[in-house]
Structure formats: structure tokens, C-alpha cells
Amino acid sequence: MSRTLAILKRLSFAFVLVLCAPSGYAEPTIDGVVLDSSFKPVGGVDVSLFVAGRKDPVESQKSDAKTGKYSFKIQLNDAFDIVFLHSRYQMASVSRLAEKDNQHISKVIYLKGEPIPSTAADDQLRSAQRLIFLAASLPLPDRGPFLSQFTEFEPWMDPNRLKLTNDVPKAVRALWENEASMLEQRRTDLLKSE
């Protein structure tokens, strides 16, 4: 009898553990460090989580003034983007992260005017395109205020003025110019009509 009770106790404990497990899984941690190009931490960076269809970030916080670290513990219902904003730095973003898993995202951001690698430049262009998509997911009156938060489009108004740390083939320049002109056109169209 006592042996049966002991087994029942163990089973109940295991059952409780199983019950508890999903709630721990449901609130993943999203954390990381914001760094500058010399890999020093950058404090005061606005780190925001965006989900398509919402004008405002789901959650946002500033990176730590000394360590550059940020950390969220949050339950999200959809894939999300992380956007890094600071008045002295070029905007950066990471798109479509899985909402059901922990994420450790450390991001290098560049001072405005600082030469960047071509891969980072291309990444910025994709981020700008992503913002256009996120804006398009919103009702017309919300698009302008949403886009006005970001300076992501500035470098792409004239791709020839991009300062790069490496040479890029003419084909890449041509591609960027083409996509940048479409970006501007889409942004204009987006603010005009549904």
C-alpha cells in the first residue's frame, strides 16, 4: 500500500511538472547586447519589438547605459521584428524572429555618417523594405506616424552617397539604386491610398 502511495506521489509530482512546463515555454526570453562598430556596448538605444499590423511596438526598452544589454520576457502570438533606434546611430532591425523560442540577438549599430560594410548596407535596405511592409499592414491614417519614427530611409534617398568600408561591384550599386527608387515610390504611394 505504501509502495502504491509512493508511486502515486511520484506520478502526481511528474504531472505537476508537465503542467508547469508549458507556462515556462510560453514566456520566452529575448535578450542581447547592442554594440558599436568597435564592439563597445552602446547604452540608451531604444530596442523595440514590432509585430505586423500594430502601429506601436509591442514592447520596448532602452539598452543599459553601461553594458548595452537589453532583455525582454514576453509572450508573443506572432513572429516579430526587433528594431534598434538611437538619435546618433543608424537604425538597425532583425526580422521575423520565432515567437515561441528564446532569442539572443546582439547587434552592431553604426554611427550616422560612419562607413559601413556593404553587407550591413544591404541589411539596412532590407530593413527599410520591411518597414514599408509593416506600414502597409496598418490602416492608412496610422502609416505616416508609424514611418515617421524611423530614419531608415535617409541613406537610401541617394545610394551614391553611402559610405562603405569596401568596394562593391557596379551590379550591386545598380541593384541598390533600382531598389532605393522603388522604395521611395512605394513609401509615397503607401501614404496616399489604401
Next chain:
Amino acid sequence: MLQVPGWLKSLYDWTKIVGLFVGAVSFLLAFLFGRDKGLIIASLIAALAIVFFLVILVVKNAFAAVGEAGKAVSDYDKWTLEKRAEVLRGMNKSKTVVIFWTILFAVTTVVATSLLFFPSVYNRLYTKTPEKISFGAIAYFDANQQGLVKDSPMIEAILTSMKDDARASNTDAKIIIGTTHPFEHPAPPFRFRIVIKDDHFQLTTYAFLSRGERQNTAYQSAFPDYTEKNAVILSVPASESGDKVFFIGRLSHAPGKGDFPADPETILGTEIIRGGDSS
């Protein structure tokens, strides 16, 4: 009874037609080029049309005088000496008037055409990078300028972002707001440096090329570059005479690193960057 000269009556009639014509042309040009340019071009066309009409009138009179002269020559015997002298005077008068109006028409045409090309010629002749640039007004942002924030959500968003960044970066900060003096001539895209003369301070700015006044002001971003220590480089897009750079900045320093000057201009200076030099 007052006798209205025929030419004046014709001019009056023609003015009505020209008025209609100018209205239609103005509407079309305003649609194509904008209201101001449309009105200027339509006015020039109207002036040309009136002068053209007067020239036709003069030429018509000259033809009449020549016709009279022709009759005088063909019927020489029937015309008295006085009558022939009168016809001759008429011809000479017509000759003088035709020369006068032809010259006036030519001058008007040249002036009107020049006016059309004036902006591009002016820009071509006078567009150059400014020799110097200086602050027209610069001050700490205070409660008296709240109206500015109310009028412009863009400025409010910038102010909020700057204050938040300063708070999160654990620095003491004050917001400054200012403009440069208006540019004296058109300028191609150029860069200038806002120098921070005191090492303790850091400047972060959002700057814009501003054109027009009050509600009609248009803003164009002047991108900042923070790669230099103790300076912010601003890239100003192509500008017109009278444009100026408007900026909102955050002057900050680490806590306990001294007081803010009473006038921010005492620790800030400007210098134009020539050519590709960014050092």
C-alpha cells in the same frame, strides 16, 4: 460728346479677349507648373499679346498711309500740292511709328524671354558653395517655444526621442534649437561642420534645410555625420537664395562634468567643408 479714339476702343475690346485668353492660359500653366509660375508666364504672354496687337494696329495704319501714297502717285495730276505734302507727312509719321513699335516689340520680346530664362541663368551664374555659414539664432529650448511643438508633430517626436535617449544614456542634457542665417545665393549640395569647442560636451542634431516662412515652410533633411570627435557634420541638399538650415540639437555631457553655458553659441562654431575634405 466725348470722342473715344478708335485705337483705344479697339484696345478695350481686345483687352477683354486677352483677359479671357490669359485666364485660360493661367489655369493651364498653373496646372502644369504651379500657381506662381503659371501666373508669371501667363502675364508675360498677356503683355506680349497687347504689344503684338498694338504693332498690328500700327502696321495697319502704315498700310493705309502707303495706300494713300499709292493713290497719290497713280492719280498724280488730280492731287494738289498740299494734299501730296500731307500724304508724304503721313508716310513719314507712319515710318517713325513703325520703327518705334518694332523696336519696342523686339525689346519686349527679349525682356520677356529673358525673364523666362532668368531663374536658370541666375542659378547657373550664382550657384556656389557659401564662403561661410553662421548661426542666425540659437538658444535653449524653453516653455516659450511650446507653440512650435504644437504646430509641428515632427518636432515633438524629435524632442521626445532626444530627451529619452539622453535619459537612458545617463547624461545631463539640454535641448537647443536654432537656424543659420539665410543663404545669400543658391548653393549646390555642400557640407558644413558644427564644431563643439568644449571637450566635455557632445552634440546630437536633427537638421533640415528650410524654405519659406511659417505655415508654408518646407523641410528637407540635412543628414548628420557623427564620425568626427567634437563635431557634427551636416550634409545640406541643393539650396536656393534665402534658404536656411534649421536644427534641433541635444547638448549633453556626463553627469557632474560642468555647467551648461548661458548661451550655447559660446561653445559652438561652424565651418564649411570644401570639396571632399572631411578631416
